[in-house]
């Protein structure tokens with residue numbers, strides 16, 4: 001019966017979406033199973049999706065309008081992590097090279113998960129400390 005749920009679940013023949021339901025055009029079984037309506041599991045396919053976060057991050061944290069549209073708080077950095085997390089960036093913790101101390105910008109590290117090596121000096125030829133993949137979406141903090 002995949003894909004045909006809404007032929008019955010339209011609020012007349014059988015239980016339909018409550019009025020305050022997450023606004024979506026997708027079929028019920030993209031998110032629900034026949035067992036109950038309370039558990040919701042959606043597999044994102046959009047290339048803009050950053051990957052699953054910890055379970056404390058719910059749909060509405062990212063879909064603030066209760067619709068399938070996403071709230072990109074820092075649209076200039078979409079679809080990178082910084083598109084939602086630019087204000088979590090602490091420049092002083094992201095040194096780029098020494099002699100003199102110079103720091104990465106949020107724009108340079110906008111994917112949060114890439115390389116952020118510390119170099120010896122401004123020529124950036126010698127890595128003093130190798131760093132990569134420091135942050136993952138499932139981490140409990142940055």
Ligand code: HEC
Pocket residue numbers: 001002003004005006007008009013014015028029032033034035036037
């Ligand atoms: C032929 C009509 C029909 C189709 C198609 C159908 N259902 Fe139902 N479903 C019902 C009826 C009737 C009930 C029980 C009365 C009600 O909940 O309105 C029900 C109940 C449910 C319940 C509540 C279960 C419970 O025990 O609380 C869920 C969840 C559900 N259906 C999900 C789905 C999903 C998901 C699909 C699509 C894969 C689907 N249904 C397809 C008719 C249908």
Ligand code: HEC
Pocket residue numbers: 005006009010015016017018021022024025026027028029030031032037038040042059068
């Ligand atoms: C894109 C995902 C998505 C689709 C598609 C979807 N829903 Fe939902 N649904 C949700 C979310 C999210 C909730 C809120 C769950 C919560 O409150 O914990 C929800 C909640 C519900 C609830 C209330 C559950 C409760 O008792 O709190 C019902 C009933 C429901 N959906 C019915 C439907 C029906 C009928 C369809 C298809 C016509 C449908 N949904 C399609 C995501 C979806």
Ligand code: HEC
Pocket residue numbers: 022024026031040041042043044045046048049050053057058059060061062063068069070
């Ligand atoms: C960490 C943030 C985040 C969380 C949590 C999240 N989403 Fe999304 N969602 C996204 C992003 C990013 C997109 C893609 C938006 C774009 O393309 O601009 C998206 C897209 C969608 C779409 C559109 C279809 C698609 O695949 O692109 C639906 C439907 C959706 N999400 C439902 C949900 C539901 C239901 C939940 C909770 C079970 C949820 N999302 C949780 C970030 C999130």
Ligand code: HEC
Pocket residue numbers: 050051053057061062070071072079080081082083084085111112113135136137138139140141142
């Ligand atoms: C569409 C928006 C969105 C995108 C893109 C996104 N996140 Fe998140 N993320 C959130 C939201 C919302 C939360 C929960 C609230 C918060 O802490 O800001 C969160 C929480 C987190 C947390 C837990 C933070 C804490 O202090 O509790 C980490 C770690 C995290 N995200 C990492 C990432 C990484 C790494 C990426 C890129 C691969 C990413 N996120 C992309 C929306 C997003």
